[in-house]
């Protein structure tokens with residue numbers, strides 16, 4: 001989401017933009033189409049407050065069976081932008097309250113990286129194609145199912161061999 005702060009009027013306004021996921025971020029995030037963003041913008045002199053809402057469809061892989069899946073994701077967050085001024089203006093916010101500084105001379109603002117960070121954080125860690133997903137059926141043995149989600153870690157084949165030995169001893 002890019003805009004020029006010089007064109008943001010004092011008071012309230014609304015910005016809407018479709019943001020493509022490109023460049024470095026595309027390694028972390030794959031979407032079907034663009035990320036649709038709408039922001040409520042409130043400007044007070046050199047400060048700009050944004051309430052951003054985003055919507056997109058994320059491409060993922062089922063954490064159990066590795067099937068590609070898509071899932072709609074949406075969310076919202078607040079951002080505080082502050083013009084970088086050389087003068088010691090009392091109306092400027094302290095640094096720790098500012099998410100992004102923009103240049104007074106150019107006014108260029110790009111909040112796309114911040115939107116992408118929010119989306120990446122809201123992507124589920126272990127997505128499932130369905131709650132009932134049984135995981136990967138091991139080749140030639142449909143009875144063995146590997147649960148990659150980690151709740152039932154696969155038994156190391158060497159331990160299985162030990163188990164067989166033990167069973168023989170008990171006979």
Ligand SMILES: [Zn+2]
Nearest residue numbers: 062065129133
């Ligand atoms: Zn699955």
